Amino acid sequence: MTATLTPPSTAVPPHSRPERESRWEYPALAVLLLSTAIAYLCNLSASGWSNSFYSAAVQAGSKSWKAFFFGSSDAANSITVDKPPASLWLMELSVRAFGLNSWTILVPEVLLGVASVALVWATVRRPFGPAAGLIAGLALAVTPVAALMFRFNNPDALLVFLMIAAAWAMTRAVEDGRTRWLVLTGVFIGFGFLTKQLQVLLVVPTLALTYLFAGPPKLGKRILQLLAAGLSMIAAAGWWLLTVELWPESSRPWIGGSQHNSIVELTLGYNGLGRLNGNERGSVIPGGGGDMPPGGGGRSMWGSTGITRMFEPAQGGQIAWLIPAALVALVAGILLRGKAARTDGRRAALILWGGWLLVTGLTFSFMAGIFHQYYTVALAPAIAALVGIGAVQLWRDRHRLWVRLFAGLAVGLTTATSWMLLSRSSSFVPWLRWAVLVVGVLATITVLLPAPRKVALVAALAAAFAGLAGPVAYSAQTISTGHEGGIPSAGPNVGRFGMFGPPPWAEGTGGPGGEGGFGGGIPGARNADGRNTNGAGRNGAQAREQGTNEAGNPMMGGPAGGLLGASRPSAKVIALLENNGSDYTWVAAATGSNSAAGFQLATELPVMPVGGFNGSDPSPTLDQFKQYVADGKIHYFIGSGNRGGAEGGFGFGRSGTSSEISKWVEENFTATEVDGITLYDLTAAH
Secondary structure (H helix, E strand, O other), rough: OOOOOOOOOOOHHHOOOOOOOOOOHHHHHHHHHHHHHHHHHHOOHHHHOOOOHHHHHHHHHHOOOHHHHEEOOOOOOOOOOOOOOHHHHHHHHHHHHHHOOOOHHHHHHHHHHHHHHHHHHHHHHHHHEEEEEEHHHHHHHHHHHHHHHOOOOOHHHHHHHHHHHHHHHHHHHHHHHOOOHHHHHHHHHHHHHHHHHHHHHHHHHHHHHHHHHHHOOHHHHHHHHHHHHHHHHHHHHHHHHHHHHHHHHHHOEOOOOOOOHHHHHHHHHHHHHHHHHOOOOOOOOOOOOOOOOOOOOOOOOOOOOOOOOHHHHHHHHHHEEEEEEEEHHHHHHHHHHOOOOOOOOOHHHHHHHHHHHHHHHHHHOOOOOOOOOOHHHHHHHHHHHHHHHHHHHHHOOOOOHHHHHHHHHHHHHHHHHHHHOOOOOOOOOOOHHHHHHHHHHHHHHHOOOOOOOHHHHHHHHHHHHHHHHHHHHHHHHHOOOOOOOOOOOOOOOOOOOOOOOOOOOOOOOOOOOOOOOOOOOOOOOOOOOEOOOEEEHHHHEEOOOOOOOHOOOOHOOOOOOHOOOOOOOOHHHHHHHHOOHHHEEEEEEEHHHHHHHHHHHHHHEEEEEEOOOOOOOOOOOOHHHHHHHHHOEEEEEEOOOOOOOOHHHOOOOOOOHHHHHHHHHHHOOOOOEEEOOOEOOOOOOO
16 A cells, blocks of 8 residues: 655645635625725715826827827827826726716726725735735725725826736746746736836836745746746837837827937836936926925925835825834744745745835835825735735734734834824824724733633734724725825825925825826815815816915916816817817817816817926927918917916926927917916917
């Protein structure tokens, strides 16, 4: 009789196998996903066009397949947005199918959020079981910045989903060593590149390290498999980049955000290394950052850098709630794996999620270029996964004293962080920080004791309250509030950010900014009572009440829009533009994308954004613009109070073609004021 022995390297002790069959798991998952969907869909239309910069591009892509492919700002294809177009495609298909409105633009983002929660559950569940997966999914769903960005139309929703998908595929690769999972990982990263370019590469070193260390095959094969993953990544992104580079410049739109009409320049400069070193040509201030203007307190334009950046007022309430718990869970989890086999799936998962958190978090903390607080959504999946993993690991091994010490440290640090973040607003649910403090302290003490199971369970529930009460409150406030502009902010705004941000004590006020430069709106633009105050209503026809931020910020531009705010045309202006509007290639031209966006969304006719997002791109040239006018392709030019005079560049002392064009129009055509908007009829004799 011959016995068959399981090789020691692959044997898994019964106590370490995650539960695969639990009757409660799938009902609990259904509740989690359904609750996430309902919460994210609530009050969705309150955000109007969200980021009008991208909504205008969605409108353009829903009318023109060429604009769809390139990611053009207008259906006449004068210039693209300053990102690749992948994040626009889902929204554009939705608008093509169901028409243009806030819901058709934002529902795809909500679906990406629900799918991301499900994918985090599936990925964490494989090595750590259903409880860890569900906790991780819940932690992601209630992260304030996630509740914000999965209801918003910036590229980050699709980016985060694709990053999680890459982590899922890599987890499968570590399990069985099949090359197809490595190739799929590369495909997800490649499409992430087509979403937001180099940001997705922050997770690539960790993905490669995870498989290089823990992949089942021999080292040589693992290296070859990683090369295959790299090739699939290049192919998934390269087909679009190569097409754009080879396409004749004369028959495609200008590449927005570049100074020389080059997608390579945009990739490596403005959206690449410039984000790290601050040398961003085409940004609001030449060179990218620099110091604040006089009166700014010597702060950097994009906030201070350093190891505590994620905990500062601008970022803390977005993402910092569970960072201490995630870091403690990472260290404890690595220690608990001890001398496990090289291919141990649980340790590989800790390397993957922990590396994601550390590399991305440190990059965000020290990058000198454009940085906005909503970027931190890229940290949310890693934090959520580590919290789910840590909760289960520390619970299962709570009989060990050192494990209880780690658990107490995690609960204590989380309680202190929540107290700090909630204390930054004296008017936002003021009793909550006291409840978190009391419950958190009691939970910290209890988890340190070798208590019976029922007492330990009560302590675990108390710890969950201390850790999740703050994020849930912030997320609920975020969902109940409309957000428009380029730098949305979750929860009550309690921090100073950037050049025109309010001081830390100015609760409930919005700050400045915009994806793809500096502007695009104010983050959430909220009054002290939490109401959204900036941006146009549906189809741009109904102007929202102007709040103190807009009134006190010359960069908003008034009804015609400007660097920080979308235009808000009245019904009379809309009717004027729509009259014989289809007879022109562009019904109007306006300096800057946000100024053009409101008019385009209101009329659903192409409006040329002169100079792109910041008005600083050299597109079109003055000679090109003159030729367009001579050919009768542009009906109106919309004047802007933010042109900055002869030096151009929205008052930042930059010369540029947008300033030259504005000056030429002013000198050669007659201005007409209509409901606060200055119009120049370019078809009138002059």
